[in-house]
Amino acid sequence: MDFEAEMKKKAEAARAASRKLSVLPTGVKNKALLAMAEALEKRSSVILAANEQDLEEARQKGLKRSYLDRLMLNESRISQMAEGLRQTAQLPDPISQGDYSATRPNGLEIRRIRVPLGVIGIIYEARPNVTADAAGLCLKSGNAVILRGGSEAIRSNTAISSLLAKAAYENGIPEGALQFVEFTDRAAVDVMTHLSGLLDVIIPRGGAGLIKHIVANSSVPVIETGTGVCHTFVDASADQAMAVDIAVNAKTSHPSVCNAMETLLVHKAIAAEFLPRLAAAMAEKHVELRGCEQACAICPAMIPATEEDWSAEYGDLILSVKVVEDIQAAISHINRYNTGHSEAIVTTDIRNAHRFQREVDAAAVYVNASTRFTDGFEFGFGAEIGISTQKLHARGPMGLMELTSTKYLIYGEGQVRG
Template sequence: MDIQKTMREKAEAAKRASRALAILPTGVKNEALRAMADALEKRAELVLEANAQDLEEARAKGLKRSYLDRLMLNEGRIRQMAEGLRQTAALPDPICQGDYSTIRPNGLEIRRVRVPLGVIGIIYEARPNVTADAAGLCLKAGNAVLLRGGSEAIRSNTAISSLLMKAAYKAGIPEGALQFVEFTDREAVDAMTHMTGLLDVIIPRGGAGLIHHIVENSSVPVIETGTGVCHTFVDETADFDMAVKIAVNAKTSHPSVCNAMETLLVHAAIAEDFLPQLARAMEEKHVELRGDARAREICPEMREATEEDWSTEYGDLILSVRVVPDLAAAIAHINKYNTGHSETIVTENLESAHRFQKEVDAAAVYVNASTRFTDGFEFGFGAEIGISTQKLHARGPMGLEALTSTKYLIYGEGQVR
């Protein structure tokens, strides 16, 4: 099969559908999203059968535990996917919403309103839930979408996308607005990255290698959803029990996701008292600790951390630990090694909290809370398309508004310049 030709045909069909989708009434879009959710739940067995085959093959390849966790579906996760679609249906429609208006001295009335981006290409790896989340958000924001998932989840994604497309089209979504790429060859990705004029933007979701490849090779604009080297800094005034609770949650509640903590920084003034308590809690969760020289003096059971550890997104039950002399050193470490994702400070000092939030360069900066909250659902956006770590157009969890652009509407009475 000619991959380039087929990919272009899919993109052209999506482009045609995008024009009708852009002006589709909100009620039609919402009804389609609810129908898509119903279809997933009614045919969950079909999706689970496909996912079981993907998991069997992934285990045979020896893929690591964290990757298998991202790939695995169960009834609960399918219900979550369906609930995400229903929540997206319940959200306000951003299209045609105004966010600026003025009347100029010459009488011109100028309004700015939200419009769809057009056709969005989503390139992602092991998470089958992205298929439903991305399709739902793109459709609600009036965008056609071209979905290309990873080879390890091809059966799961094929099953999910077929159910979604059938339900969406039956409910009134224009034919062609949802396109799934069944090719697992890298050639399909390269074709998407050069579809200038057909795709309006590409959003990659996955590991650093995938994202770097897309950013470096795409002639289509890219919204970079970054990797997450996230930090927790335990300040000298921190409540120890709170700090341990936050750190354990940030590292162990779902270690394979991008908002999980990868490095713990501890103020030197409390390190000797705090680190043993932290180490015991992490040991109970089977977390491997890798510390700097001072951390290993206090907890000799830690492995030695290397320079590479400070910039590594483990996606696993591994945590690097560093003792820092003060708040300034913690901020400096974070700004040197982080990926602009999510950072948190545990402190009882309001001045330190404000300084941390002001000076740390990241999409989400917390005080006394786990980095695991950086998520579209938790922020009230419904399902998310990804978490942007860049600064142009969108930053942080990307909900419906991030999938729109703007248009100016100008009303006159014969004015000329």
């Protein structure tokens, strides 16, 4: 297959559609989003049948449990996808919103408004829900989108994207605005990353290897979304029962996602009392603990941690544990090993809470809450296009506003510059 020709054809159609989509009334976009949500729920059996085929093939390949968890769909997850589309429909439309105005001494009136980015390419792995989330956010923010999912989820993604596109086009979205790349050959990804002039930005979602490859090879601007080496620091003053609950949730509620905790740091003053409680709670959830020398001395059942553990994104029921001297040591460890995603402190010391939030370098910094809340849906964005761990042009959960740029509108009465 001539991947270059096929990808260029899709991109040209998306570019043409984006111009119409950028000026589409909010009501039309919202109606389409609601129809897309209804289509997912009404045809969930089609999606689940396709997903089961993907899962069976993944099992035969011997893919690990965490990967299967990311791939798996059920009625609840499909309902969450639909609810994300409905919430997106209810959110204010960012397009044409003004965020700056001024009148200059020469009488020029200057306004700044939000406008779509244009055509967005999304390259992602093994998360079929991304298909719906990305489509909804891109369309609501006036952007055409080209979706390229992983080969392991090809049947699921094809079913979802087909249902979404049909519902969108039947309800006023211009043809070509929502496209899915059906071919799984990796050559298509390399072609996609070199469609400068047709794609305005590429957003990769997946493991470190995928993101690194896209960043290194793309001639289209890239917004990096995060690998997540996330930490929780249990301070000396922490409510220990609360700390156990937060740690268990952050590690075990969905261990394969990027906002799951990978390393737990414990203040030395409470380590002897706290770590046995933590170990017992984690044992109930079948979590493997890998500890520093001090942690292993307190809980001998822990596996000794290596240097590699402190920077590992396990994506599984594995947790590294380190006893630290104080809050400064915790902050230093986090800023050395984290990926700029999500970090948490459990404490009753308000000064330490403020210091932790001020000095830790990450997109989301929590006090007395699980890192698992770093999510567009939980933040009230309807859904998310990804969690950006870079600082340009967006950081943290990327919702509608992060999928826009700006335009300046200037009104004059014959002014000329001297």
